Amino acid sequence: MRQAVVIGLGIFGSNIAKTLFENGFDVVAIDKKKEMVQRMANLSTRAIVADATDKSILETIGIQPDDIVIVSFGEDLAASTLLTLHLKELGVKTIIVKAPHxxxxxxxxxxxxxxVIIPEQEMAKRVAKSLIAPNVLDFLSLSDGYVISEVAPPESFIGKTFSDLHLRSRFQVTVLAIRDALTDQVRMVPSASFIIKDSDVLIVIGREEDVRKLK
Incomplete structure (x- = not known):
């Protein structure tokens, strides 16, 4: 499991750290404010009081090139820019930064x-997409217009197999997994004979416009 380093523990940063930790990531939570760090003591692998804009501190912490680093400094562009530069110099490959605009x-x-994530912009997109395609429960944007989405199967899918539905040829989407909403159990790469239940959630990959057609 790759290590995630979350720097800046306001509402955005602390919620990312908490969610990653609860889903099995090794999480290093960093903030220069002691009270912020104390709040994350039981919600991270390590919680550190430090000014992460100091490159020597980053080196002491032991950030590695394969770590996922999330920077959440809000409006402080100077601090976010300096820290991003330091992380780039340390060879970090995945640098995710929060920005206000x-x-x-x-x-x-x-x-x-x-x-770079603009939280208000991302939330606005999610709300709009939920109105456009109500059965698309969640999505992750990839490159070139592709998304990974959780989709509630329309009524016409219930009781049918993937062999019956021909999703790839009809909709140009691929089912990666099935999640049972009642038990939260996940079945990876379901077989063509799998019968879809009304409690199932389809985890699919495809172009965004094609995923929206699954309704």
Missing amino acids: EDHKRILEMVGATE
Whole structure:
């Protein structure tokens, strides 16, 4: 399991750290405010009080190139930019940074952020997508217009097998797994003879416009 390092433990950062930790990640939670770090003591693998904009501290912590590093400094563009530069110099391959708006996003991408998240923008997209395709429960955007989505099967799918439905030829989507909403059990790569129940959630990959057609 790769290590996730979350720097900045406000609402955004602390919730990411908590969610990753609860899902089995080794999480290092860092903030320069002691009270923020204390709050995460039982919700992370390590909780450290430190000013992460100091490159020597990053080296002491032992951040590795394969770590996932999430930077959540809110409006402080100078701190986010400096930290991103340090992480890039340390060879970190995955640097995810929170930004308040597009101007900050462009600057952070220029200095080495691999992904920049504008929370309000992302939430607006999710709300809009949920209205456009109500049965798409969640999604993860990939490159070139592809997404991985959790989709509640429409009524016409219930009681049928994947062999009956021909999802790949009809919708150009691939089912990666099935999650039972009642037990939360996951079945990876279900067989063609798998019969879909109304409690099943389909985890699919495909182009966003094709996934929306699953309704």
